[in-house]
Amino acid sequence: MKIAILSRDGTLYSCRRLREAAQQRGHQVEILDPLSCYMNVSPVASSIHYKGRQLPHFDAVIPRIGSAITYYGTAALRQFELLGSYPLNESVAITRARDKLRSLQLLARQGIDLPLTGIAHSPDDTSDLIAMVGGAPLVVKLVEGTQGIGVVLAETRQAAESVIDAFRGLNAHILVQEYIAEAKGCDIRCLVVGNEVVAAIERRAKEGDFRSNLHRGGMATVAQISDEERAIAIKATQNPWARCRRCRYFTRHPRAAGDGGECLAGAGRGGNHHRRGHRQPDDRLDRAPGDAGILV
Numbered sequence: 001m002k003i004a005i006l007s008r009d010g011t012l013y014s015c016r017r018l019r020e021a022a023q024q025r026g027h028q029v030e031i032l033d034p035l036s037c038y039m040n041v042s043p044v045a046s047s048i049h050y051k052g053r054q055l056p057h058f059d060a061v062i063p064r065i066g067s068a069i070t071y072y073g074t075a076a077l078r079q080f081e082l083l084g085s086y087p088l089n090e091s092v093a094i095t096r097a098r099d100k101l102r103s104l105q106l107l108a109r110q111g112i113d114l115p116l117t118g119i120a121h122s123p124d125d126t127s128d129l130i131a132m133v134g135g136a137p138l139v140v141k142l143v144e145g146t147q148g149i150g151v152v153l154a155e156t157r158q159a160a161e162s163v164i165d166a167f168r169g170l171n172a173h174i175l176v177q178e179y180i181a182e183a184k185g186c187d188i189r190c191l192v193v194g195n196e197v198v199a200a201i202e203r204r205a206k207e208g209d210f211r212s213n214l215h216r217g218g219m220a221t222v223a224q225i226s227d228e229e230r231a232i233a234i235k236a237t238q239n240p241w242a243r244c245r246r247c248r249y250f251t252r253h254p255r256a257a258g259d260g261g262e263c264l265a266g267a268g269r270g271g272n273h274h275r276r277g278h279r280q281p282d283d284r285l286d287r288a289p290g291d292a293g294i295l296v
Helices: 013-024 067-082 091-097 100-109 123-132 157-169 227-236
Strands: 002-006 028-032 037-040 047-050 060-063 138-142 151-154 174-178 186-193 196-204 219-222 244-250
Touching: 002 013, 002 067, 013 028, 037 067, 047 067, 060 067, 067 091, 091 100, 100 174, 123 157, 123 174, 138 157, 151 157, 157 174, 186 227, 196 227, 227 244
Parallel strands: 002 028, 002 060
Antiparallel strands: 037 047, 138 151, 138 174, 186 196, 186 244, 196 219
């Protein structure tokens, strides 16, 4: 097959490993910067151009679209979809996953147990909003934030009110969420492909922090998950538009962390925590009914 990988930096470990795995199976791979793609939108002659040339048809496309370029990145991906390329994760799935509130609403609709979460626009509702999630301590986070940026632990009611008012002063969209103290700065992150959990890591926050993000100094180790935890991860990531997703849930607590169904954008060296890497010895293709197969 002819496969396109959409990424701003083809030298990243994740992109290199994907390309290596595909080439070992005889596939042709081209890494394209989505911001360098420009498109002709037409009912009869739609096309995608890249650095002065029209791109050929790709059988499949693997989006590695960071949050900073979500709008144009998903627009480029949507054009590939219109031209008949099979996406690992569709553009609609990525845009849904990038909105924490929308993700939470979708998870709630599926009956997934979540931390108590509130959102409000009017500053007059701050007091009731805090009470809605069980009071302090609580977590305040930006709806659009990633990698632990814009996430604050407010340990007292006064601190919570100050943080919420400060974010509102910046016209930022925020979520207020109960703090799961039992987790003790740990969570489990699972990689789900199709209906199978293919990898799992436990992330642990650095001393003095509650955020387990690796970008914030957290540590990751291989996790052995139970059948119940595996079922939670699969249920939380059921999405007909996304075939490769991450699910995060808290250890020592039966609730998903609220970003289930997150479409995989940057796995970093997560492949090192999976005994098969990028499914190295497994020649299966993940197929959707009526669609071309795609290497995963």
